Amino acid sequence: MKKDTFIQRVCTSFIRLALSIFIVLLVLGVVLDNSYAQKNKRKKNKNGNDQVDPEAQRRAYIMELNKFWSFGYENYKNGQYDDANKYFWKVTSLDTINKFPKIYRYLGDSYFKLEKPDTAKLVFELGIKKYPEDVYLHRMVGYISDQTEQIDVAIVEYEKVVELDSESIDDWKRLAALYVKADRIEGAIGAYDKILALNPDDVESQKNMSNLILSTGDIEAAMEAKEKVREQDPQNSQVRFDLGKMYFDQGNYDLAIERFNDFLGLISNDVQALEYIGVSCQRLEKNREAIAEFKKILAIQPDNKKVMAEISRCYRNMDSFATARTYANKAISIDRQYGMGWIVLGEAYEAAAENCIERKNGQVEFNDKLVYELANRQYKKALSDFEFKNEAERHMSYLRGFLPTQEDKFMHKDQKKAQGECYKWIY
Secondary structure (H helix, E strand, C coil): HHHHHHHHHHHHHHHHHHHHHHHHHHHHHHHHHHHHHHHCEECCCCCCCEECHHHHHHHHHHHHHHHHHHHHHHHHHHCCHHHHHHHHHHHHCCCCCCCCCCHHHHHHHHHHHHCCCHHHHHHHHHHHHHHHCHHHHHHHHHHHHCCCCCCHHHHHHHHHHHHHHCCCCHHHHHHHHHHHHHCCHHHHHHHHHHHHHHHHCCHHHHHHHHHHHHCCCCCCHHHHHHHHHHCCCCHHHHHHHHHHHHHHHHHHHHHHHHHHHHHHHHHCCHHHHHHHHHHHHHHCCCHHHHHHHHHHHHHHHHHHHCHHHHHHHHHCCCCCHHHHEEEEHHHHHCCCCCCHHHHHHHHHHHHHHHHHHHHCCCCCHHHHHHHHHHHHHHHHHHCHHHHHHHHHHHHHHHHHHCCCCHHHHHHCCCCCCCCCHHHHHHC
16 A cells, blocks of 8 residues: 555656656747747847847838738728728837828828718828828818818918919819808909919919909909900800990990900890990990891890880980880880880980970970970889889979979960970871
């Protein structure tokens, strides 16, 4: 019994010894293996001691950095943006040597394509802190800010973009549009001025700038800008029409006629342009030319009552009162509620009276007063048309002192119509 116990003890001791030797050898093997793995990273210093090899460390660091970039970029190319971002974030934390300066572009773009613009914007802003001269990062922050109506932020970013890349026409255009949104018209004009300095043939920018200048009230500068557009774009009909109207509004009827004729060379038979030319001729006292233009409109629109009224005025200006009345009556026959028709009819009678009085060296007689009264009745009929009510009232106010008095009528109780050669055409 004692013998068996002794043998068991010996065996147990032997096993424990063998196990201890195995563990020692295992640990020694690991240590030796690590020592072997690190043999290229260490070298002897002057005193013969081991030290870390910086070059080996640098190579290992670059290898690790390249690995994360490569994994991230492959996922990015394949549209696996969530996976790409995991690796791109590792690159941003590891890259202390700025080996991948575009990392924030790709990282932000991944979030943007994942439809996470707020996160994308934060990434681009982080990138700007590290790479403040990166135009792309500023542009993207500006773009996202614009899309989210953060106009002031967008303006700051695009101002930085054009500061860094002053010849980028597209960025200048975005900045100009942002200035308009912020109601900073002078800034927008300045931006378009820069665009046109870079590309004088940019007609769209010329148009935008001229419209902005016009909104400031500087009509002369606006017309000058539109004239540049006209010269650069021979087929631009709208700018020719706009110029014609601007010259018309400024009272420069000769140039208005010229520009509207330019317009008609591109867009023939435009009624509005023909009307502007007709009225311009009328105001230049070229009544026959005006009538010719107005009749072109009637050939297109035979029932144009406004044009008939304008023709009536032209004939009145030429002292052709009977013809003036004919065209006034044509306008009225189309629409008896049309106030202008009654006004031009009254004007024909009023002008006829003035003409007859002038022939008598200014002497106003009862016959003349009867014709003034006839004119006044037409103006009264125009009062029901609200559009022309004020104009009719002005005419009536002027005639008030020339109408027959009760005394006049008492003295001529049997006379109801104006007599004499001068007024024969009326009755």
